[in-house]
Amino acid sequence: xxxxxxxxxxxxxxxxxxxxxxxxxxxxxxxxxxxxxxxxxxxxxxxxxxxxxxxxxxxxxxxxxxxxxxxxxxxxxxxxxxxxxxxxxxxxxxxxxxxxxxxxxxxxxxxxxxxxxxxxxxxxxxxxxxxxxxxxxxxxxxxxxxxxxxxxxxxxxxxxxxxxxxxxxxxxxxxxxxxxxxxxxxxxxxxxxxxxxxxxxxxxxxxxxxxxxxxxxxxxxxxxxxxxxxxxxxxxxxxxxxxxxxxxxxxxxxxxxxxxx
Amino acid sequence: xxxxxxxxxxxxxxxxxxxxxxxxxxxxxxxxxxxxxxxxxxxxxxxxxxxxxxxxxxxxxxxxxxxxxxxxxxxxxxxxxxxxxxxxxxxxxxxxxxxxxxxxxxxxxxxxxxxxxxxxxxxxxxxxxxxxxxxxxxxxxxxxxxxxxxxxxxxxxxxxxxxxxxxxxxxxxxxxxxxxxxxxxxxxxxxxxxxxxxxxxxxxxxxxxxxxxxxxxxxxxxxxxxxxxxxxxxxxxxxxxxxxxxxxxxxxxxxxxx
Numbered sequence: 001x002x003x004x005x006x007x008x009x010x011x012x013x014x015x016x017x018x019x020x021x022x023x024x025x026x027x028x029x030x031x032x033x034x035x036x037x038x039x040x041x042x043x044x045x046x047x048x049x050x051x052x053x054x055x056x057x058x059x060x061x062x063x064x065x066x067x068x069x070x071x072x073x074x075x076x077x078x079x080x081x082x083x084x085x086x087x088x089x090x091x092x093x094x095x096x097x098x099x100x101x102x103x104x105x106x107x108x109x110x111x112x113x114x115x116x117x118x119x120x121x122x123x124x125x126x127x128x129x130x131x132x133x134x135x136x137x138x139x140x141x142x143x144x145x146x147x148x149x150x151x152x153x154x155x156x157x158x159x160x161x162x163x164x165x166x167x168x169x170x171x172x173x174x175x176x177x178x179x180x181x182x183x184x185x186x187x188x189x190x191x192x193x194x195x196x197x198x199x200x201x202x203x204x205x206x207x208x209x210x211x212x213x214x215x216x217x218x219x220x221x222x223x224x225x226x227x228x229x230x231x232x233x234x235x236x237x238x239x240x241x242x243x244x245x246x247x248x249x250x251x252x253x254x255x256x257x258x259x260x261x
Numbered sequence: 262x263x264x265x266x267x268x269x270x271x272x273x274x275x276x277x278x279x280x281x282x283x284x285x286x287x288x289x290x291x292x293x294x295x296x297x298x299x300x301x302x303x304x305x306x307x308x309x310x311x312x313x314x315x316x317x318x319x320x321x322x323x324x325x326x327x328x329x330x331x332x333x334x335x336x337x338x339x340x341x342x343x344x345x346x347x348x349x350x351x352x353x354x355x356x357x358x359x360x361x362x363x364x365x366x367x368x369x370x371x372x373x374x375x376x377x378x379x380x381x382x383x384x385x386x387x388x389x390x391x392x393x394x395x396x397x398x399x400x401x402x403x404x405x406x407x408x409x410x411x412x413x414x415x416x417x418x419x420x421x422x423x424x425x426x427x428x429x430x431x432x433x434x435x436x437x438x439x440x441x442x443x444x445x446x447x448x449x450x451x452x453x454x455x456x457x458x459x460x461x462x463x464x465x466x467x468x469x470x471x472x473x474x475x476x477x478x479x480x481x482x483x484x485x486x487x488x489x490x491x492x493x494x495x496x497x498x499x500x501x502x503x504x505x506x507x508x509x510x511x512x513x514x515x516x517x518x519x
Binding site for chain 2: 053
């Protein structure tokens with residue numbers, strides 16, 4: 001049943017598909033890669049920045065037979081263009097999990113450099129990837145058994161309502177969310193689904209100061225894989241994201257005021 | 262005939278060789294990265310504005326961005342806290358005659374090949390002087406390590422769990438060059454005029470601390486030092502005139518007479 005041709009068209013099961021995960025350096029990236037490998041993805045390209053620095057988990061990634069590591073820095077247009085020239089015509093599922101997350105609002109960090117770095121990865125990174133990989137994926141929306149099917153964006157539930165302690169990060173994710181809607185509009189006619197993922201705080205080093213509950217990277221990776229298998233467009237994994245979503249749907253203005261408390 | 266007309270004549274006749282000591286600015290060239298909680302310098306990035314196309318039919322040009330300390334670059338005294346209050350300590354206020362000077366090239370390539378953490382000592386310099394003559398005041402001292410021949414960025418950066426392993430001068434060598442040789446500045450082939458592990462020296466980053474504290478300059482990420490004689494070359498290293506700039510990428514040229 002899982003291999004039924006029509007079902008494969010309707011959903012985006014990674015089985016026998018070729019996948020690009022844009023950042024393999026994070027715990028989430030590595031959980032995604034091992035999940036995709038277990039789901040029988042055929043090829044998994046794994047991006048990593050600053051290729052001169054060996055990162056934790058590098059050796060484990062190398063051992064996964066489907067994995068090919070690919071130097072990829074979404075802030076470097078030339079690098080993104082060259083990576084696309086090499087593989088964009090083969091990528092069936094692109095998972096853009098590259099992000100920069102710093103915990104600053106407006107008042108507790110001087111200058112704009114950190115906020116600019118967040119925008120450069122979280123917003124412009126998506127734009128660069130979309131410009132270079134989008135056209136090739138659109139052209140392969142009906143390419144036989146293993147066609148281009150999905151584009152996953154790691155956004156944040158803060159994209160809907162700014163979380164002031166992480167205010168500049170929230171703003172960059174709001175920008176990315178808006179651009180992802182544009183991407184969705186451009187990809188939909190070709191049958192490539194844009195999956196937007198809106199997690200609450202992930203249990204990583206940049207959220208150390210936040211109290212639980214936090215989303216384990218492995219749990220988030222599983223949610224993303226389920227969304228692909230089930231053909232879901234908007235994903236709110238975990239309790240925090242679900243609660244924010246409910247409050248936001250109920251009364252966005254009330255949520256904004258509560259967050260400023 | 263004065264010295265400049267003679268120079269110009271020899272230049273035209275090809276008797277003066279011009280050696281480019283500059284690495285090409287590109288996104289691939291390794292950049293300095295600090296621990297993530299600190300502010301970060303921009304790596305070199307380039308975006309096309311137009312290329313004889315609908316964005317500009319008859320012309321090609323780019324926008325580029327980078328930090329002051331990117332690629333082959335100049336360090337001004339104001340870069341370091343020890344040089345922050347000196348007069349004429351920034352890229353726009355340094356007297357321009359200071360951008361030209363004789364070069365003394367100390368070959369440490371064998372030592373650096375054997376030991377990535379090689380530290381240039383005062384004794385090593387004195388031994389070099391015994392063979393090549395005393396280092397003249399107001400000159401560039403360039404530490405040749407052949408580090409620029411490491412074309413693989415991983416080998417060039419040379420990180421492991423402890424951090425970066427690249428050669429540089431030790432504390433006494435820097436003090437000696439400043440106090441007893443009165444040099445203009447110190448140049449290296451790796452990222453940093455200090456060694457990769459210089460954080461562990463006392464004081465940390467002695468070349469930055471003492472050179473800039475004494476109003477001297479730094480040149481980093483140099484290349485082609487193997488083409489220079491130990492003495493006799495003249496180096497031209499003029500940074501961009503950035504207002505109160507702490508440094509700048511630049512084209513470094515060396516002149517050698519036949």
